[in-house]
Amino acid sequence: MFESAEIGHAIDKETYDAEVPALREALLDAQFELKQQARFPVIVLINGVEGAGKGETIKLLNEWMDPRLIEVRTFDQQTDEELARPPAWRYWRHLPAKGRMGIFFGNWYSQMIQGRVHGHFKDAVLDQAINGAERLERMLCDEGALIFKFWFHLSKKQMKARLKLLEDDPLHSWRISPLDWQQSKTYDKFVRYGERVLRRTSHDYAPWHVIEGVDPHYRSLTVGRLLLDGLQAALANKRPPQGPLTIGPLPTNIDDLSLLNSLDMTQHLEKEDYEEQLITEQARLAGNVRDKRMKRHSLVAVFEGNDAAGKGGAIRRVAAALDPRQYNIVPIAAPTEDERAQPYLWRFWRHMPPRGKFTVFDRSWYGRVLVERVEGFCSPGDWLRAYSEINDFEEQLTDAGTVVVKFWLAIDEQTQLERFEAREQIPFKRFKITEDDWRNRQKWPDYRVAVGDMVDRTSTEIAPWTLVEANDKRWARVKVLRTINNALEAAFEKDKKSK
Amino acid sequence: MFESAEIGHAIDKETYDAEVPALREALLDAQFELKQQARFPVIVLINGVEGAGKGETIKLLNEWMDPRLIEVRTFDQQTDEELARPPAWRYWRHLPAKGRMGIFFGNWYSQMIQGRVHGHFKDAVLDQAINGAERLERMLCDEGALIFKFWFHLSKKQMKARLKLLEDDPLHSWRISPLDWQQSKTYDKFVRYGERVLRRTSHDYAPWHVIEGVDPHYRSLTVGRLLLDGLQAALANKRPPQGPLTIGPLPTNIDDLSLLNSLDMTQHLEKEDYEEQLITEQARLAGNVRDKRMKRHSLVAVFEGNDAAGKGGAIRRVAAALDPRQYNIVPIAAPTEDERAQPYLWRFWRHMPPRGKFTVFDRSWYGRVLVERVEGFCSPGDWLRAYSEINDFEEQLTDAGTVVVKFWLAIDEQTQLERFEAREQIPFKRFKITEDDWRNRQKWPDYRVAVGDMVDRTSTEIAPWTLVEANDKRWARVKVLRTINNALEAAFEKDKKSK
Numbered sequence: 002m003f004e005s006a007e008i009g010h011a012i013d014k015e016t017y018d019a020e021v022p023a024l025r026e027a028l029l030d031a032q033f034e035l036k037q038q039a040r041f042p043v044i045v046l047i048n049g050v051e052g053a054g055k056g057e058t059i060k061l062l063n064e065w066m067d068p069r070l071i072e073v074r075t076f077d078q079q080t081d082e083e084l085a086r087p088p089a090w091r092y093w094r095h096l097p098a099k100g101r102m103g104i105f106f107g108n109w110y111s112q113m114i115q116g117r118v119h120g121h122f123k124d125a126v127l128d129q130a131i132n133g134a135e136r137l138e139r140m141l142c143d144e145g146a147l148i149f150k151f152w153f154h155l156s157k158k159q160m161k162a163r164l165k166l167l168e169d170d171p172l173h174s175w176r177i178s179p180l181d182w183q184q185s186k187t188y189d190k191f192v193r194y195g196e197r198v199l200r201r202t203s204h205d206y207a208p209w210h211v212i213e214g215v216d217p218h219y220r221s222l223t224v225g226r227l228l229l230d231g232l233q234a235a236l237a238n239k240r241p242p243q244g245p246l247t248i249g250p251l252p253t254n255i256d257d258l259s260l261l262n263s264l265d266m267t268q269h270l271e272k273e274d275y276e277e278q279l280i281t282e283q284a285r286l287a288g289n290v291r292d293k294r295m296k297r298h299s300l301v302a303v304f305e306g307n308d309a310a311g312k313g314g315a316i317r318r319v320a321a322a323l324d325p326r327q328y329n330i331v332p333i334a335a336p337t338e339d340e341r342a343q344p345y346l347w348r349f350w351r352h353m354p355p356r357g358k359f360t361v362f363d364r365s366w367y368g369r370v371l372v373e374r375v376e377g378f379c380s381p382g383d384w385l386r387a388y389s390e391i392n393d394f395e396e397q398l399t400d401a402g403t404v405v406v407k408f409w410l411a412i413d414e415q416t417q418l419e420r421f422e423a424r425e426q427i428p429f430k431r432f433k434i435t436e437d438d439w440r441n442r443q444k445w446p447d448y449r450v451a452v453g454d455m456v457d458r459t460s461t462e463i464a465p466w467t468l469v470e471a472n473d474k475r476w477a478r479v480k481v482l483r484t485i486n487n488a489l490e491a492a493f494e495k496d497k498k499s500k
Numbered sequence: 501m502f503e504s505a506e507i508g509h510a511i512d513k514e515t516y517d518a519e520v521p522a523l524r525e526a527l528l529d530a531q532f533e534l535k536q537q538a539r540f541p542v543i544v545l546i547n548g549v550e551g552a553g554k555g556e557t558i559k560l561l562n563e564w565m566d567p568r569l570i571e572v573r574t575f576d577q578q579t580d581e582e583l584a585r586p587p588a589w590r591y592w593r594h595l596p597a598k599g600r601m602g603i604f605f606g607n608w609y610s611q612m613i614q615g616r617v618h619g620h621f622k623d624a625v626l627d628q629a630i631n632g633a634e635r636l637e638r639m640l641c642d643e644g645a646l647i648f649k650f651w652f653h654l655s656k657k658q659m660k661a662r663l664k665l666l667e668d669d670p671l672h673s674w675r676i677s678p679l680d681w682q683q684s685k686t687y688d689k690f691v692r693y694g695e696r697v698l699r700r701t702s703h704d705y706a707p708w709h710v711i712e713g714v715d716p717h718y719r720s721l722t723v724g725r726l727l728l729d730g731l732q733a734a735l736a737n738k739r740p741p742q743g744p745l746t747i748g749p750l751p752t753n754i755d756d757l758s759l760l761n762s763l764d765m766t767q768h769l770e771k772e773d774y775e776e777q778l779i780t781e782q783a784r785l786a787g788n789v790r791d792k793r794m795k796r797h798s799l800v801a802v803f804e805g806n807d808a809a810g811k812g813g814a815i816r817r818v819a820a821a822l823d824p825r826q827y828n829i830v831p832i833a834a835p836t837e838d839e840r841a842q843p844y845l846w847r848f849w850r851h852m853p854p855r856g857k858f859t860v861f862d863r864s865w866y867g868r869v870l871v872e873r874v875e876g877f878c879s880p881g882d883w884l885r886a887y888s889e890i891n892d893f894e895e896q897l898t899d900a901g902t903v904v905v906k907f908w909l910a911i912d913e914q915t916q917l918e919r920f921e922a923r924e925q926i927p928f929k930r931f932k933i934t935e936d937d938w939r940n941r942q943k944w945p946d947y948r949v950a951v952g953d954m955v956d957r958t959s960t961e962i963a964p965w966t967l968v969e970a971n972d973k974r975w976a977r978v979k980v981l982r983t984i985n986n987a988l989e990a991a992f993e994k995d996k997k998s999k
Contacts, residue, residue, distance in 0.1 A: 039841065085854030086798075087900035093849035098841035125624035132631045133892075140889050143882075144843035299585075342538070342597035344643035350592035355584030383642075390639050393632075401586035 002196045004466075005457045006154040006213035008263045010223075010256050017218040024225050025065045031232040032066050032102070038236060039100035041145040041246060045228070047106045048114075049153030050191065052163040053214025058153070059104055061221050062228075072097055076107040089137070099145070109134045110150075110198055118190045127194065131201045138207045142245035147235045148207040151224060152199060153214040157188050163215070193462060200392045200461050205385035206245035211457065223255050259453050260468060266413055269473035279475075282482035283322035289486055290327055290359060294493045298402045300359040302485060305367050306410030307448075308438045309420040310471045311478075315410065316361055318478045319485065329354065333364040345369055345387075346394055356402060366391055367407075370455050375447045388458040395464040404492045405464040406485055409452060410471040414445060501695045503965075504956045505653035505712035507762045509722075509755050516717040523724050524564045530731040531565050531601070537735060538599035540644040540745060544727070546605045547613075548652030549690065551662040552713025557652070558603055560720050561727075571596055575606040587611075588636070598644070608633045609649075609697055617689045626693065630700045637706045641744035646734045647706040650723060651698060652713040656687050662714070692961060699891050699960050704884035705744035710956065722754050758952050759967060765912055768972035778974075781981035782821035788985055789826055789858060793992045797901045799858040801984060804866050805909030806947075807937045808919040809970045810977075814909065815860055817977045818984065828853065832863040844868055844886075845893055855901060865890055866906075869954050874946045887957040894963040903991045904963040905984050908951060909970040913944060 035043065047055050059073055074095045083091040097103030113130035116122055138148055155163060203209045210227055212220050234248035270278065289295065302319070304312045320328060331352045340348040346366060354360040369391070374384040395405050412420075421442075424434040441448075460466040467484045471477035534542065546554050558572055573594045582590040596602030612629035615621055637647055654662060702708045709726055711719050733747035769777065788794065801818070803811045819827060830851045839847040845865055853859040868890070873883040894904050911919075920941075923933040940947075959965040966983045970976035 042841075082854065085856075086852050087896045087902065089896050090849060090852055093846060096842060096846060098838065100841070123624075125622075125628055128628050128631065129624055132627065136889075136892050140845075140885075140892075141843060143885055146843070339597065342541075342599070343595060344640060344645070346639075347592060347595060350589060353585050353589055355581065357584075386639075386642055390635075393635050393639075397586045397588050403586065 002199055002457065002460055002462075003154050003156075003192065003211060004460055005260050005453065006211045007156040007159070008213070008258055008260060009215065010213045010219045010258050011216040012218040012222055012256055014218065017222060020222060021065075021225075024222070024229060027229050028066050028225060028232075031229060031236060032070055034236050035102070035232065036070055036100045041147055041235065042097040042099050043102040043232065044097060044141065044146055044148045045102065045104045046108050046110065046148065046150045047104060047153070048108070048110045048151070048195075049212075049214065050155045050160055050188070050195075052160050052167065053153035053155045053212075054217060054220050055106065055153050055214075057217065058151075058221060058224055059106055062104070062224070065225065066102075070100075071102045071104060073104045073106060076105065076111070092137075096141075109137070110202075114191065114194050114198060117194045118187065124197075127197070128201075131198055135202055135204070138202070138204075139245075142206040145246060147231065147246055147248070149228060149231060150202075150207060150209045151227075152195065152209055152211045153220065154211050155214050157192075159215050160188060196462055200396075201389070203389060203458065205382060208251075208385075210251070219256060226255055227251050259449065260456055261411055261449055261452060264411055264468055264470050266411075266470050266472045268470040268476045270475040270479060272475070275475035275479060278479045279318065279482070282479060282486060283318070285486045286319070286322040286482060286489075289489045289493075290323055292493065294496060295489070296357050297496060298404055298489070298492055299354040299356050300404045300485070300489065301354065301398060301406070302359070302361045303365040303367065303405070303407040304361065304363050304410065305365060305371065305408065306469075306471065307412050307417055308441055309417050309424070309433075310410035310412045311474045312363060312410055314474055315408075315469075315471075315478050315481045316363060319361065319482060322482070323359065328359040328361060330361045330363060333362060333368065346390065349394075353398070353403075365407075366394065367455060367459075370459075371448065371451050374451050375444055388455075391459055392461060395459075395461070399463040402492075404488050406488050407460075407464060407466045408469050408481055408484070409456070409466060410469045410477055412471050414442075416472045417442065501698055501956065501960055502653050502655075502691065502710060503959055504759050504952065505710045506655040506658070507712070507757055507759060508714065509712045509718045509757050510715040511717040511721055511755055513717065516721060519721060520564075520724075523721070523728065526728050527565050527724060527731075530728060530735060531569055533735050534601070534731065535569055535599045540646055540734065541596040541598050542601040542731065543596065543640065543645055543647045544601065544603045545607050545609065545647065545649045546603060546652070547607070547609045547650070547694075548711070548713065549654045549659055549687070549694075551659050551666065552652035552654045552711075553716060553719050554605065554652050554713075556716065557650075557720060557723055558605055561603070561723070564724065565601075569599075570601045570603060572603045572605060575604065575610070591636075595640075608636070609701075613690065613693050613697060616693045617686065623696075626696070627700075630697055634701055634703070637701070637703075638744070641705040644745060646730065646745055646747070648727060648730060649701075649706060649708045650726075651694065651708055651710045652719065653710050654713050656691075658714050659687060695961055699895075700888070702888060702957065704881060707750075707884075709750070718755060725754055726750050758948070759955055760910055760948060760951060763910055763967055763969050765910075765969050765971045767969040767975045769974040769978060771974070774974035774978060777978045778817065778981070781978060781985060782817070784985045785818070785821040785981060785988075788988045788992075789822055791988075791992065793995060794988070795856050796995060797903055797988070797991055798853040798855050799903045799984070799988065800853065800897060800905070801858070801860045802864040802866065802904070802906040803860065803862050803909065804864060804870065804907065805968070805970065806911050806916055807940055808916050808923070808933075809909035809911045810973045811862060811909055813973055814907075814968075814970075814977050814980045815862055818860065818981060821981070822858065827858040827860060829860045829862060832861060832867065845889065848893075852897070852902075864906075865893065866954060866958075869958075870947065870950050873950050874943055887954075890958055891960060894958075894960070898962040901991075903987050905987045906959075906963060906965045907968050907980055907983070908955070908965060909968045909976055911970050913941075915971045916941065 035041075047059060049055055063071060063073065072095065076091060079088075079091060092105070092109065095103065095105075109130070113127055113134070116130075117124075117127045142148060199209045199211070210223075212223050214220050230251050231248055234251075235246055238246060238248060290300070304316060306312050316330060320330065329352070333348075336345075336348055349362070349366045352360055352362070369379065369387040370384050373379045398405055421434055421438060424430040456466045456468070467480070469477045469480050534540075546558060548554055562570060562572065571594065575590060578590060591604070591608065594602060594604075608629070612626055612633070615629075616623075616626045641647060698708045698710070709722075711722050713719050729750050730747055733750075734745055737745060737747060789799070803815060805811050815829060819829065828851070832847075835844075835847055848861070848865045851859055851861075868878065868886040869883050872878045873880075897904055920933055920937060923929045955965045955967070966979070968976045968979050
């Protein structure tokens with residue numbers, strides 16, 4: 002969920018200086034239009050890791066926009082008046098009116114995450130709070146509100162560096178964060194529970210936007226652009242007769258950096274190393290799957306990737322380690338008639354392995370947010386809601402002991418071209434290349450965006466994505482096997498701890 | 501929530517026999533159309549109290565309709581195959597395909613309610629299960645499914661009589677329910693947790709229908725009609741580009757009996773009794789509000805009722821018992837400009853009393869599902885979602901220690917006419933009667949339906965409605981005061997127990 006916000010996004014000063022004036026003007030225009038229409042309020046929720054620039058960004062927004070139309074609310078300690086009433090009262094009294102913008106810095110999310118981090122309650126109570134937040138936001142959106150939710154993120158390393166920096170800076174040392182942020186355990190918990198909250202509460206009507214907080218130019222421009230795009234879309238849209246205002250997906254990447262192009266595509270293995278490591282990992286997998294602790298688990302491996310990235314070959318290397326009775330390979334192509342008569346997840350549910358077994362999906366439920374999105378086979382509403390449906394689905398699997406591993410096999414365009422051409426030369430591989438493959442290749446940039454969104458929204462602690470640098474097939478195959486082994490052993494280990 | 505299903509609904513045999521043939525034919529037609537369109541599946545969830553006719557109704561539906569297009573699934577013990585997979589797998593594998601109907605007898609709701617009744621988990625875990633069910637149903641509806649949820653209800657007395665009857669009947673004694681249903685404690689818990697589940701999971705896209713189960717003719721006809729109306733509406737509607745199929749509200753009352761007309765409107769008090777009881781209750785209220793245990797609570801009293809039902813007079817009798825610093829009376833008329841710029845609940849949140857205080861709402865948030873519904877001031881989608889929004893709102897109040905009492909002051913049409921005419925005669929009361937009042941009177945039947953739906957959907961254990969027979973003002977005033985006192989003392993009592 003936070004992978005894309007740990008790769009060092011940055012915008013240089015020239016670009017920033019060049020872009021800001023137009024952005025400010027457009028934001029002011031949008032704000033004025035918002036006031037004129039007075040059709041809906043805008044609620045901006047600011048959350049995230051300490052030191053990631055939350056306060057600075059709010060300050061900047063007030064500089065950029067007309068502060069008379071913005072209400073910034075900090076919800077720290079409850080006042081006496083607030084303590085005497087239901088907890089939600091403090092939020093209701095500060096809701097912005099139609100035509101205005103309210104920035105809630107410290108809000109219902111901060112309270113539930115802090116409470117869980119400090120052990121004031123367990124997951125079930127956190128889930129109650131999450132559900133309460135969902136109901137509140139759904140109601141606000143049904144009443145017409147436009148909600149932005151920003152999560153400012155830093156990797157642990159980045160956070161520590163940033164806190165150190167602030168500490169050493171006489172201008173900033175007064176605002177040094179509470180002691181407990183210095184402890185890396187707090188960071189881990191905060192991010193873990195934050196992820197649970199984001200996963201559950203990111204909806205098409207009020208999605209989370211995760212912002213990498215290291216570079217001030219990047220984070221400011223990103224937040225500004227998201228606000229602008231969202232405002233403009235909402236101002237242009239009519240409110241539907243029922244249901245929330247819809248503004249569709251907003252682009253989040255404003256620099257050229259993305260998870261996919263931050264991969265080191267030169268990773269490779271020499272033949273000898275490959276053969277040795279492959280055998281080692283295959284033996285390890287055979288052992289893991291036969292392990293008696295496997296009786297409490299099942300294993301689901303999802304293979305997605307560019308065409309010709311080597312999914313088939315990787316799957317064969319996995320299968321080669323196992324007894325055919327232990328696993329099942331499910332190739333996903335166009336749905337059958339029976340499958341079309343059901344919700345899209347049905348065709349995957351029917352193949353879920355029982356405990357002790359292993360199912361490999363060669364392409365998967367992620368088709369919804371990849372090919373169906375890119376080709377327009379379903380509406381934006383459909384694929385937008387799919388992210389949380391898929392997260393729910395995978396949570397049900399992992400809750401029942403299923404270990405879920407998900408691979409995106411990435412190759413670069415040149416490698417794909419070479420492989421396509423090679424396939425056309427080799428008679429027994431010719432069936433593997435079709436007109437469709439050449440056509441899909443034209444949509445490379447669209448898939449790139451779709452893959453980025455997919456990983457950002459569905460790579461979760463319970464079912465993380467593994468991006469596999471697959472220009473070198475050997476490297477890819479070994480990485481796949483090793484990842485599966487690590488995941489299984491981690492699950493076994495966790496069993497031991499929970500005993 | 502179950503009040504309307506405990507008043508002895510019944511349909512006589514002649515009416516039943518006369519209506520069934522046409523209903524069956526229409527159901528068969530709808531079923532055929534459903535199959536032809538093959539646009540969406542129909543999922544029917546059957547839940548409720550033991551002995552309330554769940555099994556009989558399913559049997560009957562299979563007789564009435566084409567059983568080849570209906571799949572009845574009983575989810576009792578999980579099979580070995582099911583136990584080896586995530587719990588939801590058993591439901592997914594039995595989902596009906598588009599064009600078909602699946603009747604789920606014993607489903608996700610039965611499991612969560614049973615689990616809570618038998619103490620396998622607490623409320624927080626129940627709420628997690630509730631949230632899981634909501635997400636599942638929302639997803640199914642977003643995918644196009646039409647979901648009916650029937651809760652078959654019996655009052656405790658009715659249930660005991662019914663179980664006895666079955667026991668004595670040699671044809672039925674084999675199917676006598678598990679022992680624990682004989683215990684009245686089980687019934688209480690079942691109904692309490694059932695109510696929590698219904699309150700949370702009744703949505704416009706998949707509402708609950710509570711069916712009184714005593715009279716077989718009544719319950720069969722009601723279920724048949726609801727299915728028919730819902731099916732016909734869904735078959736006629738196009739699926740919206742996004743979001744669930746909407747079919748609007750379905751009428752539930754098929755006999756002439758309703759909560760309102762089951763009231764004994766001849767209730768009255770003689771002057772002497774009235775004066776004595778009024779003073780007693782006023783003194784009791786004064787004491788309760790001054791009680792030190794009141795520091796942990798606040799009190800919210802909602803007054804709704806027919807025009808000229810005597811709300812003002814009743815409120816004055818409540819206020820007369822108290823020091824003006826202790827209470828606040830909020831008359832609700834058309835919203836102000838500030839209020840119109842906010843979600844509809846905002847104007848009520850702003851008047852929430854702090855602990856220790858008492859606020860009287862002379863009309864309230866229920867305007868949304870009364871006048872706004874009847875006059876068309878908001879869309880059906882808006883007032884349909886209001887029921888669960890209001891339940892959420894009141895749950896937040898009661899969770900924070902607020903005691904919520906809600907009164908509907910009911911008079912009959914004749915009494916209203918007399919009072920209107922009297923008001924026009926008395927100079928100092930003439931301001932109380934306007935053209936609007938006469939106009940509202942024309943909509944008496946619409947209000948009747950709206951009040952019935954309101955009570956059915958928002959009378960909850962945490963914030964029950966009290967219907968007040970108000971033809972006699974003395975009776976009404978004393979009943980109001982007594983109800984407030986009982987509610988306060990019950991809350992004090994509960995504090996003691998929870999210590």
